[in-house]
Amino acid sequence: MSRALFVCFDSEESALVTGCAAALGLPFDTLMLSGEGGAGDKSFVAGFEAVPPADGLAEALLSLSGQYGRIAFVSSMRSKDLAGRLAGLLDAAMLTDVIAVESADTFHLPMVAGSIVTTAKVTDGTLVFTFRPSNFAKDLPSTTGSTEKIALTPASRTQRTKAAARSGGRPDLAQAKIIVTGGRPLKDAATFEAVLGGLADKLGAAVGATRAAVDSGIAANELQVGQTGKIVAPDLYIAAGVSGSTQHMAGIKDSKIIVAINTDADAPIFESADFGLVQDLFTALPEIQAAAKGT
Amino acid sequence: MRILLPIKRVIDPYAKVKPLGDGSGIDTGNVKFDVNPFDEIAVEEAVRMKEKDPSIETIAISIGGAECEDQLRKCLAMGADKAILVESTREHDPSTIAHELKAWVEELKPDLILMGKQSTDGESNQVGQMLAALLGWPQATYASKITIEGGNIEVVRETDSGEETLTLPLPAVVTTDLRLNEPRYIALPGIIRARNKPLEKATEKSNKEPNIRYTKFQSPPARPAGRKVANVTELLAALSERGVSL
Ligand SMILES: Cc1cc2nc3c(=O)[nH]c(=O)nc-3n(C[C@H](O)[C@H](O)[C@H](O)COP(=O)(O)OP(=O)(O)OC[C@H]3O[C@@H](n4cnc5c(N)ncnc54)[C@H](O)[C@@H]3O)c2cc1C
Numbered sequence A: 001m002s003r004a005l006f007v008c009f010d011s012e013e014s015a016l017v018t019g020c021a022a023a024l025g026l027p028f029d030t031l032m033l034s035g036e037g038g039a040g041d042k043s044f045v046a047g048f049e050a051v052p053p054a055d056g057l058a059e060a061l062l063s064l065s066g067q068y069g070r071i072a073f074v075s076s077m078r079s080k081d082l083a084g085r086l087a088g089l090l091d092a093a094m095l096t097d098v099i100a101v102e103s104a105d106t107f108h109l110p111m112v113a114g115s116i117v118t119t120a121k122v123t124d125g126t127l128v129f130t131f132r133p134s135n136f137a138k139d140l141p142s143t144t145g146s147t148e149k150i151a152l153t154p155a156s157r158t159q160r161t162k163a164a165a166r167s168g169g170r171p172d173l174a175q176a177k178i179i180v181t182g183g184r185p186l187k188d189a190a191t192f193e194a195v196l197g198g199l200a201d202k203l204g205a206a207v208g209a210t211r212a213a214v215d216s217g218i219a220a221n222e223l224q225v226g227q228t229g230k231i232v233a234p235d236l237y238i239a240a241g242v243s244g245s246t247q248h249m250a251g252i253k254d255s256k257i258i259v260a261i262n263t264d265a266d267a268p269i270f271e272s273a274d275f276g277l278v279q280d281l282f283t284a285l286p287e288i289q290a291a292a293k294g295t
Numbered sequence B: 001m002r003i004l005l006p007i008k009r010v011i012d013p014y015a016k017v018k019p020l021g022d023g024s025g026i027d028t029g030n031v032k033f034d035v036n037p038f039d040e041i042a043v044e045e046a047v048r049m050k051e052k053d054p055s056i057e058t059i060a061i062s063i064g065g066a067e068c069e070d071q072l073r074k075c076l077a078m079g080a081d082k083a084i085l086v087e088s089t090r091e092h093d094p095s096t097i098a099h100e101l102k103a104w105v106e107e108l109k110p111d112l113i114l115m116g117k118q119s120t121d122g123e124s125n126q127v128g129q130m131l132a133a134l135l136g137w138p139q140a141t142y143a144s145k146i147t148i149e150g151g152n153i154e155v156v157r158e159t160d161s162g163e164e165t166l167t168l169p170l171p172a173v174v175t176t177d178l179r180l181n182e183p184r185y186i187a188l189p190g191i192i193r194a195r196n197k198p199l200e201k202a203t204e205k206s207n208k209e210p211n212i213r214y215t216k217f218q219s220p221p222a223r224p225a226g227r228k229v230a231n232v233t234e235l236l237a238a239l240s241e242r243g244v245s246l
Helices: A018-024 A054-065 A077-090 A189-203 A211-215 A281-291 B037-052 B066-078 B094-108 B127-135 B188-196 B232-241
Strands: A004-008 A028-032 A040-045 A070-074 A093-098 A100-103 A106-111 A116-122 A127-131 A144-149 A159-163 A178-182 A206-209 A236-240 A257-261 A275-277 B002-007 B009-011 B033-035 B057-064 B082-087 B112-116 B139-149 B152-159 B162-169 B172-176 B199-203 B212-218 B227-229
Touching (some): A004 A018, A004 A054, A054 B127, A054 B139, A077 B094, A093 A106, A093 A116, A189 A281, A236 A281, A257 A281, A275 B232, B002 B037, B002 B066, B009 B066, B033 B066, B037 B057, B037 B066, B037 B172, B057 B066, B066 B082, B066 B188, B152 B172
Parallel strands (some): A028 A040, A093 A127, A257 A275, A275 B227, B057 B082, B082 B199
Antiparallel strands (some): A106 A116, A116 B212, A159 B162
């Protein structure tokens, strides 16, 4: 386990690995599946235009990753898809959503919708893990010793027959400094877009949604924030018409400031909000939008 | 066609849980247990497939203590044809579960394995992918729509940025996401009626040792208590005191 490999899906991710790599304390290389960049001693650049399905890709990664004792990924749906498969092929241990590194074999991770933080020790062999970059130091200088092109030729039996484009325009939830999230009372997609989208655009914010909002067709699935959606940590999180379920809070509790707007003064979200406003969101959000200077 | 449904008994996803005082585990003294919601979605999907094609056989399988029988009975009540309880009280991690399931796949020879993308308590999101890797089968995680056509399965899946469609040959492993379906509600009488369905008890086939040990369980640091503001003007003032001006 002398070295670590950080596998990045794109160049945005390569900027997120240095904090975790420093905490791990092992010499490391990066593998860029798509995009340029990298960090650590060596950057392997695979140059995929679209990262192929996990089954063939994991196999194509075997020979490179076999040389490392620790193989790390930025937590995301796509990385967990691949990491689990790779861990299976390597018969390695795997940890998901690491939030702190005690040593190269002892890690902290959340469980049960963030109600528990577990210490997990790897007893032997290789470890594959995914980590939440927002829990690690940011803006550490990242340099790359050398860059090497690597030809990976995955033979997937799985075919991607339809890929959806990223819903464009607004900042990404993972990177946004401000997030405005709406819940069930937003009624329908048009209301959600008008009331929440309008404010978000004025603030240069990303838009998020609860599961209730996504399930009822008010918001797109990739906007779901929470235990089984995106885990976010913005400077400011504005939750409007959100009750504050454990599952939703699991995704937002590392936000710097949480603002809750809810008509029910006893809504659980007020227990975790820095600032709580008991008001109808349909009057409060337009008032904020009107008062804000905007970006 | 045979569908295998791996089931995990989990802490009731709506329960408030705390670690034990000495940090040696999770205090489950007063909490209920249920079928992992994502596995329940897998069972529902399999049962709906069977309702359209009665030649399909569905088998639920769970690895754990005798108490997992409750969750398997619920799956039978939902419509699974039979259940297998692999009794085990030793420590497990995702990899030992994947190895045990692999041994059962070799015996039962299913065409499709449908299971939750993750459990709501351990939250690992690993077993499906590991099992697919051990079997050398293709995988589609995070399914929100499944269509079987001939020897292929088409899966619409949720992604970080939206959704995409994968086509893969059977046999395959598919893991379920929230929006695949809404599981039917099973009232207690239904669970009692399912008592007549076959539930086989078996011993472990795999002796894979876990390579992860969970050594401590703690509460996360609590957020400091906040305060209420009277109106939007006060809110904006409070934010600007904290260095955020909108
Ligand atoms: C397996 C599983 C996974 C889950 N994963 C997630 C997840 O990742 N993310 C997630 O969010 N949820 C998740 N959930 C669902 C979660 O338990 C809650 O059901 C959900 O978060 C509730 O969403 P909500 O707050 O929008 O709706 P509700 O709980 O219905 O709350 C709506 C709130 O809006 C308030 N309100 C109503 N009208 C107004 C108004 N005009 N102005 C202001 N306030 C108003 C109400 O007082 C209420 O507090 C999961 C559940 C399960 C079982």
